[in-house]
Amino acid sequence: MSGGHTAQVIRTGAGARFVIYVLLAIFCIYYLLPLYVMVVNSLKPLSEIQAGGMMALPETWTTAPWKSAWSTAQVGVEASGLRPYFLNSILMVVPAVAISTMLGALNGYVLTKWRFRFDTILFGLLLFGCFIPFQMVLIPMARMLGLMGIAGTVGGLVFVHLVYGIGFSTLYFRNYYAQFPTELVRAAMIDGAGFFTIFARILLPASGPIVVVCVIWQFTNIWNDFLFGSSFSDYDSQPMTVALNNLVQSSTGVKEYNVHFAGAIMAALPTLLVYILAGQFFVRGLMAGSVKG
Amino acid sequence: MGFLDIENVTKSFGSVQVLHETNISVEEGEFLVLVGPSGCGKSTLLNMIAGLEEITSGEIFIKGRPMSGVRPADRNIAMVFQSYALYPTMTVRGNISFGLEMHGVPKAEREQAIARVAELLQIEPLLDRRPGQLSGGQRQRVAMGRALVRDPDVFLFDEPLSNLDAKLRVDMRTEIKKLHQKLGTTIVYVTHDQIEAMTLSTRIAVMYDGYVQQVGTPKEIYDAPANLFVAGFMGSPSMNLLPATVSMAEGVPAAELRRSDGGTARLPFPGNPAIASHAGREIVLGIRPEAITDPESADRNSTGIHVLDLPVEVTVPAGSDTFVVSELGGRDVTGRFRADAVVKVGGHMPFAFNMAKAVAFDPGTEKRIG
Numbered sequence: 001m002s003g004g005h006t007a008q009v010i011r012t013g014a015g016a017r018f019v020i021y022v023l024l025a026i027f028c029i030y031y032l033l034p035l036y037v038m039v040v041n042s043l044k045p046l047s048e049i050q051a052g053g054m055m056a057l058p059e060t061w062t063t064a065p066w067k068s069a070w071s072t073a074q075v076g077v078e079a080s081g082l083r084p085y086f087l088n089s090i091l092m093v094v095p096a097v098a099i100s101t102m103l104g105a106l107n108g109y110v111l112t113k114w115r116f117r118f119d120t121i122l123f124g125l126l127l128f129g130c131f132i133p134f135q136m137v138l139i140p141m142a143r144m145l146g147l148m149g150i151a152g153t154v155g156g157l158v159f160v161h162l163v164y165g166i167g168f169s170t171l172y173f174r175n176y177y178a179q180f181p182t183e184l185v186r187a188a189m190i191d192g193a194g195f196f197t198i199f200a201r202i203l204l205p206a207s208g209p210i211v212v213v214c215v216i217w218q219f220t221n222i223w224n225d226f227l228f229g230s231s232f233s234d235y236d237s238q239p240m241t242v243a244l245n246n247l248v249q250s251s252t253g254v255k256e257y258n259v260h261f262a263g264a265i266m267a268a269l270p271t272l273l274v275y276i277l278a279g280q281f282f283v284r285g286l287m288a289g290s291v292k293g
Numbered sequence: 294m295g296f297l298d299i300e301n302v303t304k305s306f307g308s309v310q311v312l313h314e315t316n317i318s319v320e321e322g323e324f325l326v327l328v329g330p331s332g333c334g335k336s337t338l339l340n341m342i343a344g345l346e347e348i349t350s351g352e353i354f355i356k357g358r359p360m361s362g363v364r365p366a367d368r369n370i371a372m373v374f375q376s377y378a379l380y381p382t383m384t385v386r387g388n389i390s391f392g393l394e395m396h397g398v399p400k401a402e403r404e405q406a407i408a409r410v411a412e413l414l415q416i417e418p419l420l421d422r423r424p425g426q427l428s429g430g431q432r433q434r435v436a437m438g439r440a441l442v443r444d445p446d447v448f449l450f451d452e453p454l455s456n457l458d459a460k461l462r463v464d465m466r467t468e469i470k471k472l473h474q475k476l477g478t479t480i481v482y483v484t485h486d487q488i489e490a491m492t493l494s495t496r497i498a499v500m501y502d503g504y505v506q507q508v509g510t511p512k513e514i515y516d517a518p519a520n521l522f523v524a525g526f527m528g529s530p531s532m533n534l535l536p537a538t539v540s541m542a543e544g545v546p547a548a549e550l551r552r553s554d555g556g557t558a559r560l561p562f563p564g565n566p567a568i569a570s571h572a573g574r575e576i577v578l579g580i581r582p583e584a585i586t587d588p589e590s591a592d593r594n595s596t597g598i599h600v601l602d603l604p605v606e607v608t609v610p611a612g613s614d615t616f617v618v619s620e621l622g623g624r625d626v627t628g629r630f631r632a633d634a635v636v637k638v639g640g641h642m643p644f645a646f647n648m649a650k651a652v653a654f655d656p657g658t659e660k661r662i663g
Contacts, residue, residue, distance in 0.1 A: 183378035186345050191439075192366035192395035201391075205382035 042066060042261035049257050065258035069247070069266060073259050076235060076246040082263055084236075085243030089223060089270075091154050092239055096161040097218040103162075104169020104214060105207065109199050111170070112177040113185045123174060130167035134227050145232060152234035160232060161222045169214045176210040177203065212278045220271045240267045296321040296479050297342070297447055302351035304337050312337055313503045314351070319496075324473050324480045328490035329500035330526070335483045336451060338500075342481060343372050343449050355446055366395065371440035372449040375456065377432045379424035379439075386420045389438050396443075410438045413472075430461050437472070450482040454489065466492060487527045491515065499523045515581075517652065521659040524579045524652070533585070535622035536656070537578040539571045546571070548578045548653070550622040553604060558621060560648055563597035567663025568653050576662065577654040582616060584650035585628030588643050597648035608636050619644065 012020070041049055042065050044058040071081035110116075111123050141160060142151065150156035180203060188198045229239040238246070244267045248260050295318035304312035312334040319325050327335040340346040342353055344365035353360045360368060371392075379388050386407055393403045411417045414434045424432055433453065440448055453469075454462045470493055473480055484490055490497050491511045499506045499514060499522075507519035518524035524532045537548035540559070546568040547561035560578070562568050568576070591598045606625070609616040615630045619642075628644050636642060653662045 181376060181378065183374045183376050184380060186343075186365075187372065187374060187378035187439075188380070188391070189345065190343060190365045190370065190372050191392035191443075193391070197395070202380055202382075 038261045038265055042258055042265055044258055046254070046256055046258050065256070065262040066266075068256070069259045069263040073247055073256070073263070074250050075243050076250055078235070082240065082243050082247065082266055085238050085240050086266065088154055088233075088237055088243075089240040092157045092161070093219060093222045093270075096158045096165060096222050097215055099158075100162050100165030100169045100218055101211060101214045103166050104171075105173045105204065105211070106199065107166070107170040108173025108175075108177045109203055111174045112180070113182060113198075113203075114195070123170070126167045126170050128167075129164075130171065134164075138227075138231055142232065151232065152237060154233075154237045156232055157228060157237065157239065160228050161218075161225065165218050165222070168217060172210055172214050172217070173207070176207065180206065216274055216278055219274050223271050295319050296323070296356060297481070298354040298357075299338070299342070300352050300354070302338070302341065302353060303349045304334070304341060304346070305349045310349075311503050312341075315505050317498055317505065317508060319479060319481065321479055322477045324482065324493060324495045326482045326484060326490040326494035326497050327500055328484055328487055328497060328526075329506075331485060333500040334503045335485075335500050339372075339449055339451055339481060339483045342447070343370055344368055369443075369446045370449055371443050371445040371447075372451065373436045373440050373453045375452040377424070377436040377453075377456075379432060379435055381424055384421050384423055385416065385427070385435050385438075388424065388435060389420075389442050392439065392443050406442050410442045413441065414438050429457050430465065433457065433465055437469075441472075441476075446479065448478055448480045448482075450480065452484055453482075454484070455486070469493060488529065491527070497527075499526060501526070516650070517661065518579070519661055521577060521579075521654050524654065524661075528581060530582050530616060530627050532579050532581050533624070533626045534654070535578045535580070535624050535626060537576055537622055537653075539568060539574055539576055539653075541569065541572045544569075548576065548651075550578065553620045558601050560599050560601075560646055560651070561597065562651065562653070563649055565653075565663055571653070571655070571662060575656050577656050578622070578651060579654060579661075580646065580648075580651040582627045582629045584647040585626065585644055586647075587628075587630045587634045588645040590631050590634075591645035592647050592649075595647045595649045597646075597651075599646045599648055600643045601646060602641050603644050605636055605638050605640055605642050608638060617642065617644075 037054055040057055041054060043061055043063065045060055045062055045064070048056075048059060069082055071083055072079060073081050075082065075085065107126070111119055145151040145156045145159070148156075148159070150159060184202055185198055188202050193201065223239075224241060225239070226241045226245070229242045230245075233239065233242060244263050247263050297319040299315055299317045299319075302312065302315045303310065315338065317325070327338060329335050337346060341348050342360075344360065344363060348361065355368060355370070379385075380391065383391065389407050389410060390403045393406060398406070407420070408417075411420060414437060416431065416434050416438060419427060419431055419435065424435065427435065436453070450469075454465055457465060466489060473493075482489075482493060491514075494511055496508065497511055497514050498508045501522050507514060507523045509517075514523060514527055518527060518532070521534065525534060535548075535550055537550045537560075539546050540549050541547075542559075542561070545561050545563075546565065547559045550558045550560065552558050588598075588600055601621075603619040603621065603626075605617055605619055607618040609618065610632070613632060615632055615634055615636060617628045617630050617634075617636055619626050619628070626644075630636060654660065655662055
């Protein structure tokens with residue numbers, strides 16, 4: 001991605017440069033404005049918001065809305081703040097992402113390096129699974145979760161996201177491993193490595209970029225999911241997105257906008273962090289194999 | 294029974310048979326080269342010896358042990374791949390020792406084995422680098438090191454030199470040959486390059502279209518090709534194959550060829566009674582360029598030098614020799630002349646044919662006569 005592409009940069013004059021930078025700056029401001037509004041208003045007392053001036057910096061800086069949103073605000077019937085639901089989301093997203101990435105990698109490995117009869121049909125079906133609308137599976141899934149005895153639990157949510165996640169993670173890994181030289185697998189077979197050893201020692205160490213892509217994709221999707229979270233959870237197993245909605249809906253009389261802003265930022269922070277930490281690998285991983293060298 | 298026996302082995306993909314019944318027996322220490330154009334089945338055969346592809350029917354034996362159902366890892370073979378197939382995330386040391394590790398060799402022994410191979414191939418300074426940091430020639434050495442370290446019964450090489458540039462290829466060729474002479478291991482080597490086949494092998498199997506066309510020493514293959522395909526494939530520039538008719542004069546058969554000026558050229562075969570039985574019939578006369586030369590360079594000991602005066606169409610100077618192209622029997626005929634031979638394009642030259650080196654083929658069956 002680096003170095004080789006500098007040759008393709010189009011040379012432009014100073015005037016054109018200026019226009020480009022001004023336009024870019026305008027778009028930057030345009031996209032960053034909502035974040036600015038959220039951050040400044042989450043650090044103001046409610047009275048300042050009610051007095052108008054959403055764009056203004058706080059006159060008195062306060063972290064009280066953040067503390068309230070985290071631990072004391074009314075969420076549904078409980079005045080627990082968002083903390084327990086944040087934990088629910090973590091408990092849901094970490095295993096769901098880890099397991100779906102792992103299984104996707106194994107599927108990709110088998111579908112490219114251990115071809116069998118009807119493997120393309122199987123892959124086609126997995127791919128088809130990616131594109132089934134969420135709404136269609138709600139009722140059958142509720143029945144399944146009930147039968148398995150994990151309805152209304154965090155474990156149930158992990159299962160739902162896992163089932164949906166495998167299709168995408170398989171797609172990612174299959175395409176990545178399709179570019180992986182099969183001769184390496186053959187060499188390892190002659191060297192005496194077995195099925196799992198080849199996977200763990202030869203393919204997995206070379207899979208960094210695609211693991212990052214898969215993790216970011218799964219993490220953001222599962223963390224941000226609302227429909228499954230609201231359909232398949234109980235009061236004690238709701239994820240962050242559902243709790244945020246409840247926080248905003250269940251104010252007692254006065255709408256505490258500053259607390260809502262703080263809660264919304266909390267709900268968005270983990271995905272933001274994942275992007276910042278792993279984002280540089282994201283594009284690299286998506287492009288991997290598509291261009292030579 | 295030999296060291297490596299291929300008995301009645303076939304391979305089909307669905308209804309397509311890519312390898313027809315094949316029988317080759319390799320003795321211990323032999324260097325067998327499977328050569329042929331792409332798609333001839335040579336790599337498939339190699340992969341079947343390695344156990345990477347299933348055999349449709351027949352059996353392969355290594356040291357008398359049938360190999361069906363034996364995993365590649367348990368065949369005690371090592372393979373060098375065309376792309377080298379070095380593990381990109383491991384160091385050179387890791388690449389070489391991986392096979393030993395998988396076979397449960399203790400660490401101290403592994404270190405010794407790595408040191409031995411690294412010294413043999415002179416790759417000690419590279420041991421802690423990754424394959425991406427190596428040049429093509431270095432990768433090639435590491436790939437060979439990975440094969441050597443296991444001390445296998447049979448080495449399998451799958452076009453190992455085809456990714457190297459021309460000069461390096463010649464160097465590595467010499468090196469592989471030296472290695473074989475030094476270690477005396479049994480090698481099966483696949484290539485499409487007939488020069489590689491001629492220079493490296495102790496025996497060659499020429500393959501085409503899923504059939505083994507001929508198995509023999511390089512000299513047998515070169516001097517007495519079994520059929521028209523082998524004759525045309527082996528040797529560069531390739532053998533002149535000229536349509537001719539057999540005529541008898543005083544009990545000696547001769548090839549009669551049509552000259553470009555409408556006349557007939559007669560080239561008698563010395564001491565080849567089998568051709569006499571084809572009297573009056575069409576044959577294809579096969580004669581290598583080095584058996585056609587200027588009369589001064591002709592082999593003095595040959596019993597069958599015949600000089601023809603032929604028109605010169607093209608000359609191709611190659612430094613050490615000059616190849617002179619004329620026409621005979623309606624085909625181009627190439628002769629190898631001394632580099633300083635005076636040749637004038639458009640003029641006539643005496644061409645000395647060494648008929649002791651000539652062969653004849655039946656145009657119907659394409660097989661060699663006699």
